[in-house]
Amino acid sequence: MKSFSFLRLSVWFYLAIFFAYLLGPLVIMSVTAFNSPEFPRASPWECLTFEWFSALFQDERILNGIWNSILVGAGTVVLSVAMGLAGALMLTQIWPKLRATYYTIIIAPILIPGVVLGISTLVFWDRINRMLGLGADSFLSNGLFLTIIGQSTFIASYCMLVLVARLQRYDIALTEAALDLGATHAQAFRKVLLPFMKPAIASAAVLAFLASFENYNTTTFTFGEYPTLTIELAQKVRYGITPAISALAFIIVVLTVFVALANEANIRRKELVAAARKDATVEELESGRLRLPNFFSSNWAAVALVVVACLTIATVGTATVYSPQQCIADIREQKRLETEARIQELRQRRAEEAARRAAEEAEKGDDATGGTSTAPATGGNNSGFGNVFDPNALGGGSSDAEETDDQSSAPSSGGGSSAFGGAFDPNALSGGGSDGN
Amino acid sequence: MPSFLKEFFKRNGVGMGSVMLGLVLFWTIGLIILPQLSMLDFSFRPNLPPPEIGGPKDVYTLENYKYLIYGPEGGSQDYNAVDLRVFFRTLVAAVCVTVFNLILCYPIAYYLAQTKGNHIRIFALMLIIPYWINEILRAFALRIIFGETGVLNNLLVGMGLFDTPFDFIRNDIALYAGLGYAYILLMIFPIYNVIESLDRNQIEAARDMGASWPMIHRRVVIPYAKPGISSGCTMVFMLSAGALAAPQILGGPSSLWFTQLIYQQFNDNSDWPQGAAYAVVLLVTCILLVLAIMRLFKVNMGDIGK
Numbered sequence: 001m002k003s004f005s006f007l008r009l010s011v012w013f014y015l016a017i018f019f020a021y022l023l024g025p026l027v028i029m030s031v032t033a034f035n036s037p038e039f040p041r042a043s044p045w046e047c048l049t050f051e052w053f054s055a056l057f058q059d060e061r062i063l064n065g066i067w068n069s070i071l072v073g074a075g076t077v078v079l080s081v082a083m084g085l086a087g088a089l090m091l092t093q094i095w096p097k098l099r100a101t102y103y104t105i106i107i108a109p110i111l112i113p114g115v116v117l118g119i120s121t122l123v124f125w126d127r128i129n130r131m132l133g134l135g136a137d138s139f140l141s142n143g144l145f146l147t148i149i150g151q152s153t154f155i156a157s158y159c160m161l162v163l164v165a166r167l168q169r170y171d172i173a174l175t176e177a178a179l180d181l182g183a184t185h186a187q188a189f190r191k192v193l194l195p196f197m198k199p200a201i202a203s204a205a206v207l208a209f210l211a212s213f214e215n216y217n218t219t220t221f222t223f224g225e226y227p228t229l230t231i232e233l234a235q236k237v238r239y240g241i242t243p244a245i246s247a248l249a250f251i252i253v254v255l256t257v258f259v260a261l262a263n264e265a266n267i268r269r270k271e272l273v274a275a276a277r278k279d280a281t282v283e284e285l286e287s288g289r290l291r292l293p294n295f296f297s298s299n300w301a302a303v304a305l306v307v308v309a310c311l312t313i314a315t316v317g318t319a320t321v322y323s324p325q326q327c328i329a330d331i332r333e334q335k336r337l338e339t340e341a342r343i344q345e346l347r348q349r350r351a352e353e354a355a356r357r358a359a360e361e362a363e364k365g366d367d368a369t370g371g372t373s374t375a376p377a378t379g380g381n382n383s384g385f386g387n388v389f390d391p392n393a394l395g396g397g398s399s400d401a402e403e404t405d406d407q408s409s410a411p412s413s414g415g416g417s418s419a420f421g422g423a424f425d426p427n428a429l430s431g432g433g434s435d436g437n
Numbered sequence: 438m439p440s441f442l443k444e445f446f447k448r449n450g451v452g453m454g455s456v457m458l459g460l461v462l463f464w465t466i467g468l469i470i471l472p473q474l475s476m477l478d479f480s481f482r483p484n485l486p487p488p489e490i491g492g493p494k495d496v497y498t499l500e501n502y503k504y505l506i507y508g509p510e511g512g513s514q515d516y517n518a519v520d521l522r523v524f525f526r527t528l529v530a531a532v533c534v535t536v537f538n539l540i541l542c543y544p545i546a547y548y549l550a551q552t553k554g555n556h557i558r559i560f561a562l563m564l565i566i567p568y569w570i571n572e573i574l575r576a577f578a579l580r581i582i583f584g585e586t587g588v589l590n591n592l593l594v595g596m597g598l599f600d601t602p603f604d605f606i607r608n609d610i611a612l613y614a615g616l617g618y619a620y621i622l623l624m625i626f627p628i629y630n631v632i633e634s635l636d637r638n639q640i641e642a643a644r645d646m647g648a649s650w651p652m653i654h655r656r657v658v659i660p661y662a663k664p665g666i667s668s669g670c671t672m673v674f675m676l677s678a679g680a681l682a683a684p685q686i687l688g689g690p691s692s693l694w695f696t697q698l699i700y701q702q703f704n705d706n707s708d709w710p711q712g713a714a715y716a717v718v719l720l721v722t723c724i725l726l727v728l729a730i731m732r733l734f735k736v737n738m739g740d741i742g743k
Contacts, residue, residue: 011548014544014545015545015548015560018541018545019560019563021618022563022564022567022618022621023563023566023567024582025575025578025579025581025582025618026566026567026570026575026578028578028581028582028588029574029577029578029581032581040581041581041584041587041588082460083460083461083463083464086456086457086458086460086461086464087460087461087464087465089457090457090458090461093445093448093449095441102465105465105469105470106464106465106469108469109469110672111671111672111675111727112473112675112679112720113675113676113678113679113680113696113719113720113723114679114681115679115681115696115699115700115716115719116473116476116679116716116719116720117472119476119699119703119712119713119716120472120473120475120476120716121468121472123472123475123476123479123709123713124471124472124475124476125472127475127479149468152464152468153464153468153469153472156464156468184450185449185450185452185453185454186450186452186453189453210569213571214570214571214572214573215572216572216573216681216682217679217680217681217682217696220681220700221703229571230571230572230573233571233573233574233577234573234682234685234686237573237576237577237580237686238685238686241577241580241581245574245577246577246581248574249570249571249574249577249578252569252570252571252574253566253570256566256569256570257566260562260565260566260569261562264558264562300555300559
């Protein structure tokens with residue numbers, strides 16, 4: 001049995017790694033939304049702040065993007081659920097010889113790269129527009145129309161797959177019975193088939209909206225004057241990232257978790273209620289004294305839901321009364337002190353080195369060029385430039401100057417000649433500069 | 438009116454029938470077939486300013502495809518080495534991402550499908566939640582982690598594994614991790630669906646006969662899960678070869694993805710026919726590659742999408 005428990009242990013280990021890969025990035029991104037540095041980072045932790053959320057809500061382009069995304073999403077949901085339903089119904093009726101071809105055609109958009117779909121939509125509707133002799137500002141070349149059309153091409157396939165799964169369990173005799181009883185075709189559709197399909201239509205609509213909301217590849221070719229949220233985000237991320245984006249991501253993560261837990265809690269409750277009904281005796285059912293399970297009893301999702309809700313309220317509550325000014329000022333003061341201490345240390349070390357070098361030189365005489373690569377007199381200048389090109393110096397900024405300094409001083413002790421380099425270390429300069437502020 | 442149409446209308450009623458037929462025709466012909474054909478047609482035309490379209494200069498030409506292979510006319514090189522290299526790199530990298538995802542996801546899918554219990558639902562929820570979050574934001578999250586002063590570098594330097602921060606972005610590690618990350622769910626679900634329907638008794642029987650775990654997987658589970666594996670692999674391969682967001686955000690400054698070339702042709706060079714030609718090349722190559730691999734592993738097209 002030892003090998004069995006070893007197997008179990010390794011399974012859990014694997015699961016842990018897997019979910020760390022899956023969820024770790026989201027957790028870290030969420031954490032960066034509350035950290036004060038301008039560049040989103042989780043470590044080193046500086047100050048708890050909520051300013052990125054207010055920065056987010058003041059960003060016109062993001063708000064506009066959200067609005068456009070909702071418009072596009074609504075259009076896409078309507079169009080693709082309708083087409084998906086028609087496509088699914090057609091699949092059950094089509095001439096058997098055509099079925100394989102038809103299925104391949106309607107499933108193909110899922111596999112066609114989004115970029116290709118975007119391009120083909122753009123090119124095709126541009127041509128139609130020209131054929132009809134409409135100008136460049138007609139509704140056909142309007143970003144909203146093109147984006148909805150482009151996204152619906154493949155989202156309708158997703159909807160079709162969801163709807164077909166439910167349609168397979170539909171008994172066609174129900175429709176026939178309705179028709180026999182004198183219903184018109186439209187009535188039979190509306191009163192018999194549609195109520196049966198309702199859950200599947202709801203999940204297809206949610207799926208369609210989510211797919212539309214997060215689509216980038218197709219939209220990037222078709223959006224025109226209606227940049228959706230995804231497009232705005234992509235442009236922001238490509239040209240410099242700020243924690244305001246993390247804040248948006250955090251909001252989306254919380255909403256997602258909330259909806260998922262609510263859904264799960266609801267399903268679980270229905271199951272529990274059904275189980276309780278099944279176990280109940282006839283007497284209990286008739287007297288109406290059946291005790292249905294409590295909302296929270298053995299329903300982990302409901303408990304988690306309430307915990308998340310409480311945490312959210314607590315966070316919002318903290319945000320309204322909390323001010324990070326003191327902490328930010330403290331951090332600045334601390335950085336200033338650190339920088340000063342470092343400058344002092346550098347000065348001291350430089351003085352010591354210089355003294356030692358002077359002593360060595362006095363001993364060695366004119367042998368100075370032999371051991372080290374450059375003469376100490378010019379060495380200071382050279383290494384000063386050398387550090388400018390040090391990649392750490394560029395990325396590091398002043399906050400992790402300690403780390404950078406350690407690295408830049410590592411070669412200096414080895415090379416001997418760059419002891420003077422500290423004076424020209426850009427970090428020291430930028431640190432000195434921030435003193436004045 | 439042909440008899441099958443008459444039959445169709447009799448079954449669905451004229452009103453409902455025509456709405457249904459109209460929607461299906463609009464979708465299949467208006468949204469799927471014609472745009473693709475139009476793109477194909479467009480890719481064989483020269484890049485002309487709008488007034489000259491349809492004029493005498495608007496003739497079919499192979500110029501755009503030649504450009505991909507030979508580069509600009511009168512160029513210094515015999516072949517368009519830059520674009521071709523990007524093209525092959527994209528294909529090879531997409532295959533690598535697919536294989537990586539398969540290896541990563543197969544055990545998880547197997548575990549989720551063959552284990553019963555409440556915690557499986559929690560796992561399923563944890564799997565799905567990342568996929569409700571925007572593609573761009575997922576790439577952004579990885580960029581925070583892999584950045585030069587990112588969490589991973591701080592960790593590695595802090596642990597003393599590296600003395601200087603490692604540039605994950607320039608070395609494309611961030612890109613591959615991001616692409617793999619983006620499509621995990623698309624690999625897990627098809628495999629999970631198939632393995633879930635595998636009778637546990639088959640595995641028990643194999644174990645009773647003395648088969649080892651690797652043997653059981655090789656002879657029982659994998660042959661059974663082949664349709665799921667192939668549809669997962671197809672989706673991951675097609676989507677990662679056609680990905681645009683992850684390469685734009687996580688790609689190094691010097692390395693391009695083929696879709697980025699297409700994007701540049703459209704948005705920066707305004708050379709639509711050239712972009713369309715590149716898109717056609719990407720689409721056709723990917724389809725051929727998928728078909729060839731499916732032939733190699735003896736999987737039918739009909740199994741995909743089940």
